[in-house]
Structures are given as structure tokens and as C-alpha cells.
Amino acid sequence: MSVPKIVILGAGFGGLMTAKGLQKELGYNEADITLVNQNSYHYITTKLHEPAAGTSHHDHARLSISSVINTNRIKFIQDRVSAIKPEAKEVHLENGEPLSYDYLVVALGGAPETFGIKGLLENAFFIRNINSVRMIREHMEYMFSRYQEEKREDLITIVVGGAGFTGIEYVGELVDRMPELCREYDIPLEKVRIINVEAAPTVLPGFDKELVDYAVKYLESKGVEFLISTPIEECTEDGVILKGGKEIKAATIVWTGGVRGNKVVEESGIETMRGRVKVDEYLRAPGYDNVFIIGDSSLVFNEQERPYPPTAQMATQQGQHLAKNIASLIRGGELKPFKYEPKGTIASLGNKEAIGILGDKKMTGWSAAFMKKIVDLRWLFLLGGISLVLRKGKL
Ligand code: FAD
Ligand code: NAD
Secondary structure: OOEEEEEEEEHHHHHHHHHHHHHHHOOOOOOOOEEEEEOOOEEEOOOOOOOOHOOOOHHHHHHHHHHHHOOOEEEEEEOOEEEEEEEOOOOEOOOOEEEEEEEEEEEEEEOOOOOOOEEEHHEEEEEHHHHHHHHHHHHHHHHHHHHHHOOOEEEEEEEEEOHHHHHHHHHHHHHHHHHHHHOOOOOOOHHEEEEEEEEOOOOOOOOOOOHHHHHHHHHHOOOOEEOOOOOOOEEEEEEEOOOOOOOEOOOOEEEEOOOOOOOOHHOOOOOOOEEEEEEEOOOOOOOOEEEEOOOHHEEOOOOOOOOOOOOOHHHHHHHHHHHHHHHHOOOOOOOOOOOOOOOOEEEEEOOOOOOEEOEOOOOOOHHHHHHHHHHHHHHHHHHHHHHHHHHHHHO
């Protein structure tokens, strides 16, 4: 007897939560489940700012997919999705045969939003995946290694474009890394410039002012320069050009100016807004009852009709909910509407400092930093229980 085919695209926060949930919810003979991901490993996107600065090794931010799913239960295919064909109910892969499905879960994450800024794709780095953060760290170290010979200030100037959560967390890691890096390359710490450029009139636009002030004061005390109300208009081989024409010469430019949806989703024919799909209350794509879209590829609106920011917290809750819904659907049951329950936000400022709001409680300093580590450990717990926490977790 043939069973329904479920295909999950992407093994990030959303995709893995769906896979783990389906593995738990469904019996062996109830569905044929396939997970596709371009790498053999899952990278923990929420930790990528650390290896990008070199404060931890990139292996701390990834784990093998076969170690967290039951590959007897879920077929894992390592390949790149090249196209989604919802009309034909097919997914095309770069190397393998097309996959057909009865239910499709699209959890391919997002992509950097460059707003068409000239030169950004060619000259800036992005905190996006294991490869991209390895390149940032290696590049920055090479620039520092050249300083003694060439004595060019731009070699030890780092521009971070965008002071949202990614930019601020990355700058926090850079602050932690600099003393060691400067010792290694015999560079006086005070000569290094870390410049965080933000288009909006404030760092972390929309976030609690008291916490923003705390973060700015702490990072400035460690030498970070903030340039607010100053959009980057162009990125060149030599640095960035700001609105008004001022140029900052920098050999390392990291763009953290925002995210949009995945190109594969954008090209699928499904309606998108900046590459993301406005899903219905059951996380379905408009016009396709058997295509579910979650995580950074999806857009969910709150009661005021404003989109929730794309976060791991959102992707995780969607994946957990969707697994239950698909299991119910397969058994002829009802779908339950998805309701996002924000638990709070914590942003690290390096290893020992952070800011955050949990419920209505504001946190700063080491207690917030400790809470951030607990949130990171929770993800490992959801993926692999206490044994994975003990194996991979670090406080
Ligand atoms: P992802 O986790 O990005 O997973 C997508 C997966 O799909 C990846 O494995 C990718 O390799 C794969 N993939 C993509 N394209 C293809 C393709 N064509 N073929 C095959 N596979 C493909 N959010 C929080 O809630 N809290 C935080 O503290 C936090 N910190 C962050 C820190 C940083 C530095 C960054 C960059 C983001 C942070 N976020 C945080 C946001 C969060 O990481 C994302 O919202 C979350 O990862 C989205 O999950 P996802 O499952 O949609 O996508
Ligand atoms: P973002 O969109 O939140 O922030 C991007 C920032 O770049 C904005 O402040 C924007 O004004 C600025 N910007 C845009 N164009 C610019 C320009 N031309 N010049 C200078 N600045 C410019 O993007 P992000 O920080 O990458 O975050 C992406 C998502 O991931 C968000 O939903 C965020 O909440 C989430 N995230 C969460 C955490 C956390 O919870 N700790 C950490 C990182 C990311």
C-alpha cells in the first residue's frame, strides 16, 4: 500500500523541528519522509557571529544531521534544491532525480538583503553559513597579519553595516576577540577600529531604549564607534561610501543589514514579498493546500497586521506545530491554526555581556548572558536531548 510522501526542504531550525516532530508523531508505515539539505550538517545560525569573529571554532556551530534524526525513519538527501514546481508537485535537485511529494515543507531559510546597494555582493562578507563565517575570520586575520609590513590603517579597520541584532551581536564578539588578535599580530589594541554603521536614527531600531543605551554604552567603552542615521550607499574594494559621500576605508566589511527570502522560493511561482511567503493560519502557501512554508522563508503577521521578525524562535515553533498538523492531516484529522507565542529576545554582547527582555522582565549583564546560553542549550536539547547538550553545549 502506498503511503503519503512528505518532503522537507532545509535542515535549519524549522526543517529539523518538523522532521523531529514527524519522526515522533508518525508510525513507520504512515508516511514516507524525506529531508533535503545542501550540507550533511545543520548549522546553528544563531551562533554564527562567534566563529565569524573567531571567538569560537565553527565546529561549535554545527552538527551532523544523521546524529539528530533517525535515518531509518527519515530518508536524508544531501543536495541543493534548484527549483520548486508546486503545479507538478515536484522538487528539482542540482544533482539528483526530481522528488515528487504529497506534502511539501519549505524551510530553506533566508538570504542577505542588500537593497541593491552597489558593490555589496562583490566586496562585503555575510554572516550566513559555515563557509561564509570561516571566510570572514580568515580574511580579517590575514588583513591583521599584513599590518606590520604595510602599516595601512584600513587593514585593521572593520566596518559592520547594519546595527540590528546580527550586527550588534557580531560587534560584541569582535570586542572580545580583539585583545587576543592584537597580541598575536603585535598591533596596539587602540589602533584597531570597529565601526558599526546604521541607517536608522538608533542602534537596534524598535527595541527597548534602556537596553539599547546599555548596549551602546558597553560597546563604546570597548572602543566600538557607532555611526547612526548614516546609510551605506556603496561598497567598494577599498571600503564603504556613506550617504553624503563620506568614505570609510576598511579592508574588512561585514554586511548585517537585513534578510530576505530564499531565491528558490521566490522563483517557484508562489507569491512572495521580498522573497518571503505570506502564509495562512495553517502555514500554507497561498493557493496550495499541500505546500507549507516556515521559518525565514515565511511571513507571519501579528494582530496589528505587522510582520513578526524572522527568528529561530518563530521557525522552531512553526516546525513543532506543523509536524502535529501534518500528522493529523495524514490521519484524516483537522488542522489547528498556528499562533506564535514570543517568549522574549536576548542579544549577546560577547561572552559575558548581553541585553534582553523575557516576558516583561528586562535583563542586562552577566545574568542576561547566562540566559542567552540557556536558550542556546535549549536548542541542543530539542534536537538531541540531554546527551547532545552534554556533548555539544558550552556555558
Ligand atoms: P535556517 O536555520 O537558515 O535553515 C535553512 C537551511 O536550509 C540551512 O540548513 C541551509 O543550508 C538550507 N538550504 C538553503 N538553501 C538551500 C537549497 N537551495 N538547497 C538545500 N538546502 C538549502 N533568532 C533567534 O530567535 N534568536 C537568536 O538569538 C538569533 N540569533 C541570530 C544570530 C545570527 C548571527 C543570525 C544570522 C541570525 C540569528 N537569528 C536568531 C535568526 C535565526 O537564525 C533565523 O531566523 C533562523 O535560522 C531561521 O530558521 P530557518 O529554519 O528558516 O532557516
Ligand atoms: P535586521 O533587519 O533586524 O537589521 C538590519 C539593520 O541594518 C537595521 O537596523 C537597518 O536599519 C540597517 N540597515 C539597512 N540598510 C542599511 C544601510 N544601507 N546602511 C546602514 N544600515 C542599514 O537584520 P538582522 O540584524 O540581520 O536580523 C535578522 C533577523 O534575525 C531579525 O528578525 C532579528 O530579530 C533576528 N536575529 C535575532 C537575534 C537575537 O534574538 N539575539 C540575533 C540576530 C538576528
